[in-house]
Amino acid sequence: MSEAAGGNKLFVIILDHADLVDELMTGFLDLGVRGATVIESRGMGQIIRQDMPIFAGLASLFGEATGSRMIFSVMPVSLVEPVFALVEEVVGSLDQANTAMCFTIPVDQFRGIRH
């Protein structure tokens, strides 16, 4: 079932602190965001470091402990600014390094079941 696309955005968050995912998800629900996908990811710096481990060859294999998280969520345009505010409230100022990066992409078409 296709959905009218005009008012939706794909909100993408690249979160350096994986332990903040729970807090973000709770905030999403409070704001009325109906779904999100979280995947483990690694930044370019991490890949270069893990490519040349010296002492931490074993610890760096535990991806969930050393990687970042990418969160994708398709949401109405009206929720975008509140979600930006939520992210800043949870991770701190986005102007600081090693916190999070967020951006939105317009969604032309959206098909799928929304819960």
Added chain:
Amino acid sequence: MKILIGLSVLVCLALVTSSRRLWRLRRTTVGTMLTTGGWLMLGVGFVLGPHAGGLVEASQVEVLRPLVLVVLGWVGLMVGLGASAQLTRYVPPRVVGVAVMDALLSVGVVGAVAWLVIDWQAELSLGAGDLLPTVLLLAACAVAWSPEIRSLRRGCTEARPATMVLRSASGVGSILAIALLGFGLAGAAPPDPRGALAVAAFSLPQATVGLGVSLVVAVVVGVLGQWLMALAGRGEGEFLVVLLGVVSLAAGAGAAMGYAPILVAMLCGAVVVNLPGRALNRLQQTIIEAEQPIAMMLMLLAGMLLDPAIGVSGIWLVLVLFAARLLVKRGVVRRLVIRAVAAENRAGQRPALGVMRQNPVAIALATGFVLWSPPGGGVAAAGQVLTVVILVGLISDCFWLLVPWLTPALPVASVECGS
């Protein structure tokens, strides 16, 4: 003036190594080995040290002790973070078996060879005092190998069977090496700088008590550290201060009690990684991100602490130890690694040759040995042991560069890492 020159050298080096152009060089085979082996910084430390450039004098070396403790503590904590209860999810039992077999063979063969050579060469001043601590160190340094395998594989991505087996077995081996040396040194007396080479008795009860006390200290520091890290909140500065405090406390407590600081720090890391808490992810990220600067500092300090006056006897020891490594690693361990690689055996052959490279933890252990030895004559002897360990590592890495010519029957182009 000397301090100014030394600082200028270090600042220039820092600027050069952080340059983007150097990133490209670091991703070549030789560049990767120079970086992960730490040979570049080792060379700089030697040039700055009392035996070459003299910018750091022999009397000032003792001042470096607290810095060495912090670096050893950081390395120990990093290695200990690999001792997670979730290890079995990532590391299959056959890989742990490879690491254990490697440890047993390396300690047995290299330890026996070291014992015979040092005992036979009566004039050897290495480890003057007691034979056992020196032999234990040399044996522990032979365990495991470098986890860096980027310079070994050809056109393979990271998550391949050979890659995983080599890195994970190396990590387990590092834990075993530190545990072995810490346990052994806890049961042996520190070298006596006044006495001739003599065999010291090993006291099992003393070693067990030492291990137990180290574990208790590690648990206390680990629990305290986790609480403080949670209090630090999201402040980067506060978190780093707490982390440095944990590292210094763990390593310093170990050294103050006469035990290996790297062992206490490793046990602390093992405790922290298995405690629940939100600060853990952040700790692991911070610890691992600082890996390369810490490694550089360790190599710099090792270069300053080494004593190159090992004489002909010392060179004999280096060559014999390397030959023993060659026998164990290339002869037996390599075959175990190939068998452990789930894919077709041929796929693991070239990467498996990486087991010849010395584990960087060996330099940390040998540097800690210098601290463990009493000051005065003991330090000079321990500095020579450090030199032996460094030379064995250097030869092992150079051997790796010669492999394509030494193994012409192995068609490198057709070898892959497995699917």
